[in-house]
Amino acid sequence: MGPTAVAGADYTTCNRPLRQNQTALVTLRATARGGDEPMAQSNDEVHWQKTTKLMLTHLGIWVFFGYIIHMFVVPLNYITIPILKFPLGFYMAAQGSLIVFVVMLFVFARQQDQIDREHGVAEDD
Amino acid sequence: MATQVSADTSDFIKNLGRMYGTYTGGFIGFIILLAIFEQVGVPNRVLGYLFVGFTILVYAVIGIMTRTAQISEYYVAGRRVPAFYNGMATGADWMSAASFVGMAGTLFLLGYDGLTWVLGWTGGYVLVSILIGPYLRKFGAYTVPDFMSFRFGGNFARGIAVIVLVCCSFTYVTAQVYGTGIIASRFLGMKFEIAVFAGLAGILLCSMLGGMRAVTWTQIAQYIVLIIAYLTPIVILSTKHYGIPIPQLTYGTAIADITAREQQLLATGLTTAAALKPHIKPFINYSAFNFFAIMFCMMVGTASLPHILMRYFTTPTVREARQSVAWSLFFIFLLYFSAPAYAAFSKLEVYTNIIGRDLTQVRPWLFQWGELGLIQICGKPAASVDAIVAACKAIAGHPGVVRLQDFVINTDVIVLSTPEIAGLPYVISGLVAAGGLAAALSTADGLLLAIANALSHDVYYKMLDPNAPTIRRLTVARVLLFFVAVAAASLAATKPGDILAMVGWAFSLAMAGNFPALVMGIWWKRTTAAGAVAGMIAGFGLCLFYLLVTRYFPGYGVKYFGMTSMLSPATGAPLVDIAKAMAAPNAMEIWPTLAHPLANKVGWFNLNNIACGLLGVPVGFAVIIIVSLMGKEPSREMQAYVDEIRKPRGRTILEEKT
Numbered sequence: 001m002g003p004t005a006v007a008g009a010d011y012t013t014c015n016r017p018l019r020q021n022q023t024a025l026v027t028l029r030a031t032a033r034g035g036d037e038p039m040a041q042s043n044d045e046v047h048w049q050k051t052t053k054l055m056l057t058h059l060g061i062w063v064f065f066g067y068i069i070h071m072f073v074v075p076l077n078y079i080t081i082p083i084l085k086f087p088l089g090f091y092m093a094a095q096g097s098l099i100v101f102v103v104m105l106f107v108f109a110r111q112q113d114q115i116d117r118e119h120g121v122a123e124d125d
Numbered sequence: 126m127a128t129q130v131s132a133d134t135s136d137f138i139k140n141l142g143r144m145y146g147t148y149t150g151g152f153i154g155f156i157i158l159l160a161i162f163e164q165v166g167v168p169n170r171v172l173g174y175l176f177v178g179f180t181i182l183v184y185a186v187i188g189i190m191t192r193t194a195q196i197s198e199y200y201v202a203g204r205r206v207p208a209f210y211n212g213m214a215t216g217a218d219w220m221s222a223a224s225f226v227g228m229a230g231t232l233f234l235l236g237y238d239g240l241t242w243v244l245g246w247t248g249g250y251v252l253v254s255i256l257i258g259p260y261l262r263k264f265g266a267y268t269v270p271d272f273m274s275f276r277f278g279g280n281f282a283r284g285i286a287v288i289v290l291v292c293c294s295f296t297y298v299t300a301q302v303y304g305t306g307i308i309a310s311r312f313l314g315m316k317f318e319i320a321v322f323a324g325l326a327g328i329l330l331c332s333m334l335g336g337m338r339a340v341t342w343t344q345i346a347q348y349i350v351l352i353i354a355y356l357t358p359i360v361i362l363s364t365k366h367y368g369i370p371i372p373q374l375t376y377g378t379a380i381a382d383i384t385a386r387e388q389q390l391l392a393t394g395l396t397t398a399a400a401l402k403p404h405i406k407p408f409i410n411y412s413a414f415n416f417f418a419i420m421f422c423m424m425v426g427t428a429s430l431p432h433i434l435m436r437y438f439t440t441p442t443v444r445e446a447r448q449s450v451a452w453s454l455f456f457i458f459l460l461y462f463s464a465p466a467y468a469a470f471s472k473l474e475v476y477t478n479i480i481g482r483d484l485t486q487v488r489p490w491l492f493q494w495g496e497l498g499l500i501q502i503c504g505k506p507a508a509s510v511d512a513i514v515a516a517c518k519a520i521a522g523h524p525g526v527v528r529l530q531d532f533v534i535n536t537d538v539i540v541l542s543t544p545e546i547a548g549l550p551y552v553i554s555g556l557v558a559a560g561g562l563a564a565a566l567s568t569a570d571g572l573l574l575a576i577a578n579a580l581s582h583d584v585y586y587k588m589l590d591p592n593a594p595t596i597r598r599l600t601v602a603r604v605l606l607f608f609v610a611v612a613a614a615s616l617a618a619t620k621p622g623d624i625l626a627m628v629g630w631a632f633s634l635a636m637a638g639n640f641p642a643l644v645m646g647i648w649w650k651r652t653t654a655a656g657a658v659a660g661m662i663a664g665f666g667l668c669l670f671y672l673l674v675t676r677y678f679p680g681y682g683v684k685y686f687g688m689t690s691m692l693s694p695a696t697g698a699p700l701v702d703i704a705k706a707m708a709a710p711n712a713m714e715i716w717p718t719l720a721h722p723l724a725n726k727v728g729w730f731n732l733n734n735i736a737c738g739l740l741g742v743p744v745g746f747a748v749i750i751i752v753s754l755m756g757k758e759p760s761r762e763m764q765a766y767v768d769e770i771r772k773p774r775g776r777t778i779l780e781e782k783t
Contacts, residue, residue, distance in 0.1 A: 048771055052648075055255045062251045066244065066424065067417060073237070073407045086377035090405045093240040094465040095373065098247050102458050105254055105451035112259075113444055121772035123442045 047119035054115065058108050065097040141210060148183075149349050155179065160552045169551045173312045176555040177562060180350055184343045184566065185330040191342045192335035196595055199336030199602070200267040200578060201438045206341055208445040212452025214341045215436045217348035217567035219246075219457055221297075222304020223624050225351060225564035228461070230536025231625060232468035236402060238410040239468070242625075243461050245420040247454060249427025254450035257428055258437040260647045260770050262446040265777025266438060268575075269431040269639065270583040273661075275779060276646045276763070278654030280588050285661050289638030290431045290579045292669075294572045295613065297432075297631035300624045301569040302328075302610075302617040305562065307537065311497070312558040318618045324562070325614045328569045329607065336578075336602070337439060340570045347563040352459055354560020355540075359466050362547040366470075376466040379473045380404060386476045395481050396529035404472060411733070412694040418736035419629065426632025426738060429639035432575035443773035471539045474546050480529050484514050487527060490545040499535040502527060573613075577606035629735035630672060637668035637741025645749050647771070650764045656753030664745025671728070671737040679723035680713040688727040700726050 069076075069092055076089030086094075116122035159172055197203055206214065224246070232239035266272045269290060274283035305324030310317045363372035383404050390396045402409055408416060427433060436453075440446045478488045487502075487510075494500045495507030503523070505516035517523045517531065540561070544553040581602035586593050593601075642661050645652040674682040682688035683703060690699035706712060706722045717724050725734060732739060758764075766778055 044768060044772070051771070058251065058255050062248065066248045066251075066420070070244070070417075071413075077405060077407075080381075081377065084374055084377040085381040087380070087405050089407070090237055090240075090380065091377070093237065093244055095462050097244060098458050098462050101248055101251055102451065102455050105250060105454055106448075108251075108254055109444070109447040109451050112447060116444075116773050121774045123444055123773050 043119055044121075047115065047121055050115045050119075051112065054108070054111055058104060061100070061104055065092075065100045069097065138205060138207060141207070145210075145345060145349065148346060149353075152350060152353065156552065156556060159555065160550060163550055163552050169555075170314065172551060172555050173558060176559045177309070177313060180559045180563065181327045181330075181566075184327065184346060184563075187343045187346055188330055188335055188339040191339045193338045194596070194599060196598070198338045199599060200582065201435075202336075202338040202341045204439055205441050206439040208440060208448035209452050210345055211341070211436060211440055211445075211449040212454075213348045213456050214344040215433065215449070215453035216456030216460075217344040217351065217563070218432060218436055218571040219453070219568070220351065220460055220564050221301050221568035221628070222308070222561060222565035223300060223628050224460065224464075225355065225561045226304065226308070226537050226540050227624055228464045229467035229471070230534075230539040232465050233472055233534070233539045234536055235410045236404040237407045238416060240465070241411060241416045241420045242423065243464065245423025246427065247457060247461055248420070249424035250450055250454040250457075252424060252428035253433070253437070254447055257643050257647065258434060258450055259443045259446045259773070261434060261643075262437050262440060263443050263773060263777060264770050265779040267435075267582055268578050269434055269643075270579055271587075271779060272646070273642060273657070274583075274587065276652075276654075276767075277642070277657040282642075282654065282658050282661070283583055283587060285658060285665075286639070286642075287579045287583050289635065289661070289665055291576055293430065293631040293635040293638070294432060294576045295609070296627055296634065297430075298569055298572040298576070298609075298613045299616045300627040300631075301565050301572065302613050303624060304565040305569065306617060308558055308561045308565065311541070312555070321614050321618045324565070325610055327562075328566055328573065329610055336599075337435075337574060340574055341439060344567045344570065347567040348456065351560040351563040351567075352456070354556045354563070355460050356463060357556060358543045358547060358549060358553055359463060359470065361549060361553075362470055362543065363466070365547060372466040372470070373462055376469040379466075379469040383469065383473050383476060386473070390476070390480065390529060393481070395526070400530040404469075409695050412692065412731065414731065415694070415733045415736065418732060418739050422633050422636060422736045422738040423629070425640050425742060426636040429635040429643065430632065431579070431635070431639070432571045435575060435578070436571070467540055467543060471543060471546065475532065475534070480527050480532060483526055484517055485510050487513070488546075490542060493545070494535075494538050494542060499538050501533040503531045504533075569613075573606055573610055576609050577602050580605045580609070626735055630737075633668055633672070633736060633738035633741070634665065636738040637745060638665035640664075640738075640742055641745035641749050645746070645753075647767070649753075650767045651753055651758055652749060653753040653756045653759055655756050656749045656751075659752045660745040660747075660749030663748040664741035666741075667744050668737040668741035671732075671740055672734050675728050675734040675737075676725055677716050679717075679721065679725075679727045680707065681715075682727050683707060683723065684713070686729075688729055689731075691726050691728055691733070692731050703727070 070089075073089035073093065076092065077087040079088040080086065081088060081091060084091075113122060159175060162175075163169075163172060193199055195203075228239075228242065231242060261269070261272055264272055264275070266275075270283045270286035273286035274280060276282075302321055302325060305328070306317050306321035309315055309320035309324050313320065315323060359372040360370050363375045364370045367375040367378065369375050387396075387401060387403050391398065391401060407413070411419065437446045437449060440449050474488075479491065484502075487507075491500050491507055492509055495502070495509075495512070498506045500507045502513040503516035503520055505512060507513050507516075513527075517525070517527075520531075523531075541554070541557060544551075544557060581598055585601050585605075586598050638661055641664055642657045645660070646657060674686065675688070679688070684707070690701045690703050692698065693700055701722055703723075709722065711717070711721065712723070714721060719725065728734060729740075769775060769778055
């Protein structure tokens with residue numbers, strides 16, 4: 001590892017000041033060093049399970065709006081959006097899916113942060 | 126001292142809004158000033174120089190003011206770029222000359238099929254955010270190879286990651302320098318070869334002095350210029366034609382008009398069913414398979430490109446890294462959802478005011494581009510009315526009106542000519558040139574920085590001389606930056622070819638080499654060093670092999686590797702008669718030009734070589750899984766580190782000495 005100082009031993013020196021309501025976290029963070037206490041492990045595990053589930057949900061939306069919907073472009077093009085006059089299949093590839101991706105990323109950032117906070121692994125504000 | 130520095134910085138961050146607000150106001154004022162100059166009769170050439178000269182000067186001043194000699198500032202901008210501004214910088218980093226100038230033209234030519242690039246270059250950010258970016262931020266790397274080396278057992282993995290990085294970034298940067306040369310030569314009247322090196326000087330000024338920090342603050346300034354420049358002409362055009370200043374909504378009407386006009390052209394014999402490619406009809410330029418293959422490769426490539434991933438190393442927290450990906454895509458989206466509007470307005474103009482008109486009645490805006498050979502009518506540059514009349518007379522039985530098949534336009538013209546189509550003053554054309562230049566410069570900055578960092582940090586410092594003092598590391602970085610840039614400019618000056626294809630190759634190479642190892646390294650603790658290294662070599666190797674054989678050794682591909690002709694997307698028939706081409710004397714020629722009958726036209730499974738990553742990624746994943754399961758599970762310590770990467774709280778795994 002050369003000159004790279006890797007966590008491990010200096011890990012204890014990096015505690016940031018904790019607020020009153022974060023006492024529960026102290027245990028969690030202490031076990032992050034040792035990693036053997038069963039209760040803390042399950043908390044980490046639940047956190048990772050939820051994170052994985054969220055990841056798969058968004059991956060599913062991504063597959064749907066990135067690929068599946070565009071496979072139906074020919075039938076969708078028979079539908080015209082009123083007033084704007086876009087054929088729907090064209091519109092989804094030119095704008096619709098893009099809007100979904102942008103919104104999805106803001107929602108994801110919030111949801112993941114909520115999961116992190118619930119399990120006490122979010123960063124201090 | 127330390128408190129002094131942090132107080133300065135927090136002031137700096139707090140004032141960002143006011144600084145860039147003033148800057149934007151100043152830029153708009155500058156446009157108005159030049160518009161007044163134009164009215165009082167200052168010649169166009171002078172306006173062009175003022176626009177380009179002034180903007181490059183501003184970038185250089187920002188670069189010099191924010192220069193740094195501190196290691197963490199140089200590599201990751203001190204990790205304190207707020208999510209919103211990092212999003213803007215990423216937007217500029219991302220959108221290159223190919224996006225700014227080429228995208229709308231591609232959509233003009235390919236219609237619906239061109240949207241594979243629009244989708245591919247936006248959807249990938251979803252993968253960056255949910256799979257990779259925030260975890261690398263928590264890890265605390267300076268470069269992507271840093272992560273590979275730590276997770277996968279040292280310098281061998283680092284070396285391979287550096288090779289992948291250099292291959293894809295260098296391919297990409299060459300395309301950017303080429304774009305800079307095209308814009309500078311067109312608007313400043315320089316010779317292309319000189320313009321390439323002049324553009325290079327601008328690039329180096331920004332990135333050489335201050336590393337990531339200078340590049341970040343410059344890229345934000347460049348984003349503001351490029352987005353104003355991109356949106357202004359079509360907003361005015363949309364207001365003029367439809368009374369609503371939102372072109373993204375009004376171009377639906379233009380598309381309906383185009384579709385109606387296409388039928389009309391067919392009915393009046395101005396085109397044939399074979400020559401007409403209806404704008405909204407899918408899968409006539411790319412087969413459906415290649416449409417989705419290219420899109421998939423661009424998306425996954427986005428999440429593997431080192432110069433993009435390293436932008437998320439600069440945010441203060443993991444949380445902000447995630448928000449920053451969302452802001453990045455928002456700022457990119459602003460340009461990409463406008464590009465189809467450019468294409469539609471231009472196409473409607475061409476279909477109504479050029480096609481079907483008497484040769485002497487075509488709109489005069491096209492002659493300026495005809496002189497440069499970028500618009501051809503009847504096979505000759507459309508430089509003047511006399512020129513096109515003469516050219517069409519030479520065609521037997523020509524009816525004297527412009528038919529669709531008589532008209533050929535270079536894709537770069539679409540964005541650049543829109544101000545003239547809309548009848549706007551020259552100052553808007555100058556603005557568009559400044560925007561295109563900003564797009565090319567900002568992307569080139571980011572790419573050169575990624576390459577120089579990999580060479581100085583990963584190769585020199587980590588692999589060759591771990592005791593090198595800070596000053597020497599930064600000096601090495603700057604010297605390398607200079608040589609890499611000159612090499613890229615020299616290659617670009619030879620005009621190696623199609624920008625879009627070169628950029629596509631960069632994405633495929635990055636995805637085949639990096640994506641499986643990055644994802645598995647974070648999401649599967651069981652991934653071993655041997656598995657990852659083998660997976661990277663196998664995936665990257667296969668992609669590179671396919672690319673090189675189909676482009677440069679096509680005869681060998683057919684003879685020894687069972688490749689067959691690509692199929693025409695419209696008819697499904699083979700593009701080349703393999704038996705005949707293989708019998709020709711030049712069949713086994715190596716390193717042929719694009720004119721070679723087999724180059725880029727053979728392959729496996731009818732897969733376009735732009736999407737060669739589609740072969741590399743599954744192989745990469747499979748090899749990683751198989752080899753990992755054959756070996757011993759990674760150490761408990763390593764698995765604990767992976768657990769740490771997955772939690773935002775706590776200190777980064779890798780801490781660099783400064």
